[in-house]
Amino acid sequence: MFPPDVPSATPQDVPAEAYLLDVREDDEWAAGHAPAAHHLPMQEVPARMGEVPMDGAVYVVCRAGGRSAQVTAYLQANGWDNVTNVDGGMRAWAAADLPLESADDAPPRII
Template sequence: MFASNLPTVTAADVPADAYLLDVREADEWAAGHAPDAHHLPMMEVPARLAEIPADADVVVVCRSGGRSGQVVGYLMNNGWDNVRNLDGGMRQWAAAGRPLASENGHPARVI
């Protein structure tokens, strides 16, 4: 795992204009996500690289930081130098009091 030397950002320090890339599965996304996030499941990233900005601040997030760390490493190995991992993932996002939205009609939560 290469998570230790990856660029990270804390939930409190995510810039308002960052492109928040949520790489969790569909059920996790539906239960609760950042309101302005973009959903792109981890396994679809290689086929959908063109959707990820190369010229904007990109913050990658999953539940706790493991999967998003792998995606950050993958993107960096493919030429992205504008990506950071959300330290602690959506768990820390919620703990920091950042907003959540759901897609399933239930109160937003991190699963």
């Protein structure tokens, strides 16, 4: 299912200081995301990948891990050396009781 040779980590292994790139759609982001995450929908990555830092660890997350694995592989193919897929995505993040916030008035949730 995932591209070959995609480095991965569990949500619990994502360092607090890492750049967390959330590649989900706007409605998924609004429903619930990690407080320090940076939002860049998957379809916008090719046009906006210059916004993703190359000088530190980047962890890529989506809902379940499939889209983020593809983005991780894409960034690797375009020169990012320290990029890692977050296994299980935001579903695993929430299951691990890691912090979530929403961009609307509802309690944070993963859709």
